[in-house]
Amino acid sequence: MKKALSLLLVLVMCFGFMSIASAEEALPEVVVYMMGDKPADADMVMEKVNEILKAELGCTMSMNFIGWADWGTAYQLLLTGGNKIDLIYNASWASDKDYARQGAFMDLTDLVEEHAPELWDMIPMEAWDFATLPTEKGDIIYCIPTAYVNYTSGGILYRIDLCEKYGLPAPDSIENAYLYQKGIKENCPEMFANMDGGTRSYEILALDHMYLYHDTTVGVMIGSVKEEGEEPSWTKVEKYISPDNEWFLKELQIAKEWADAGFWDRNLISNPIDGVGDYFNEGVVAMSYNGLNIDKYSGAIGTVHASHPDWKIGFVPYGLKQGYVSYSSPTQDATAIPITAEHPELALKVMELIYTNEELHQLFAYGIKDYHYTLDENGAYVATDAAANFGQYAMNTWAWKRTDFFLEGATTEEGKIVDEIKAKMAEATPLMPCSFSFDRGPVEAKVAAVEQVITQYLTPLRYGLTDNLEADLAIFFEKANAAGLQEVQDEFIRQYEEYCIANGIK
Missing domain, CATH: 3.40.190.10 (Periplasmic binding protein-like II)
Structure with missing residues (x-):
């Protein structure tokens, strides 16, 4: 009887464990x-x-x-x-x-x-x-x-310690960005000045020239400010990718100048990377401007310090020099x-x-x-060595932020810089986001054709890969206009102007 009871208990336990395992799998x-x-x-x-x-x-x-x-x-x-x-x-x-x-x-x-x-x-x-x-x-x-x-103004991440060591300027203007990279190339031949290349070459212009919105697919810009004292306006819309737009031409001229100077690998176009990632943290590059903002800079501080406690990194936000700061859209x-x-x-x-x-x-x-x-004793975030494998928002959960759950960073020299930049941003004129969205439907086929032309003929120019910019640019516009660039831009402008009227934007 005892043997039978023992066998029954064993069977019950086995089936119980099987049920738990099945529930886990289910x-x-x-x-x-x-x-x-x-x-x-x-x-x-x-x-x-x-x-x-x-x-x-x-x-x-x-x-x-x-x-x-x-x-x-x-x-x-x-x-x-x-x-x-x-x-x-x-x-x-x-x-x-x-x-x-x-x-x-x-x-x-x-x-x-x-x-x-x-x-x-x-x-x-x-x-x-x-x-x-x-x-x-x-x-x-x-x-x-x-x-x-929060503030969404882009900007440039750079190495303060290298500026101090070699007497280089912070990349806070187009001219100084060139001099900074030139100094990196001369003093640190094992590094690239940057590895963002043409991924966002148009953003470099924002050091001296700001704008409210830029549709990079169709090449239309809203609220550009080109003259000192000029105020950005949501009603100012213009064709950016145009042979008549001086800033578009300047973008490509800068890209060629930087590529010819060897600031990035000329093979970069076939393998674009995120300059804020391992390449910056490992000391391969000294500058990045690909999709940055003050929050990403703040997060990078802890990640970089986990591997390089002797480094000092800085951030130059766009628009602040002109007295404006952009807020992100929800x-x-x-x-x-x-x-x-x-x-x-x-x-x-x-x-x-x-x-x-x-x-x-x-x-x-x-x-x-x-x-x-x-x-730390104040409840502030302090990165450990393991943060090199999982820094702040390493999981890319940028959309899952709750302000009152944030951990303040422990006081560091860069942390003070973050506070100083945010204080200046708080004093700047805020630029609120716009909810306009271009409906490609009426020109869908033309948009697709223009995108292909941009990828094939314009992207290399944005990486500075040209021996004759004027000739190659003429070829691009010939192909782009044949694909429907003008019609796409005109449709964008038509929709946007209707949006402004409907929403009382003046």
């Missing part, structure tokens, strides 16, 4: 895609994330990354290939409204308030308005906008639920938990406490 998985490269310690952090998600929501998360190399094609394939994705990073700079018009994203109008009421209440209504898009079927909320709106960093999502309601609950659970938020933002970072 947990729904929220599939997430972020824009950017995967940090070295991502899997380690995700183990901690999933411990919380299992306990709180009975699910797990699969975090995937869309690397910067050819991200546009990869992003398009993910959204058009029927992939089961529950949450995906989206942004105004990544054609978010175009994808929304094409039906790539789920309409969240009735879902958020029902399944994530705290999230709905936490994000300001103005932000939800930015995430609302008129369509043929009516207005839709196509994404979860960020609750964090959809500049956002999160969408693709129409192919398998768990849309659960995905919303996960987003709500990220915004309301401080421990979960900090894992995504800073990594594992007491491993990737510690807190």
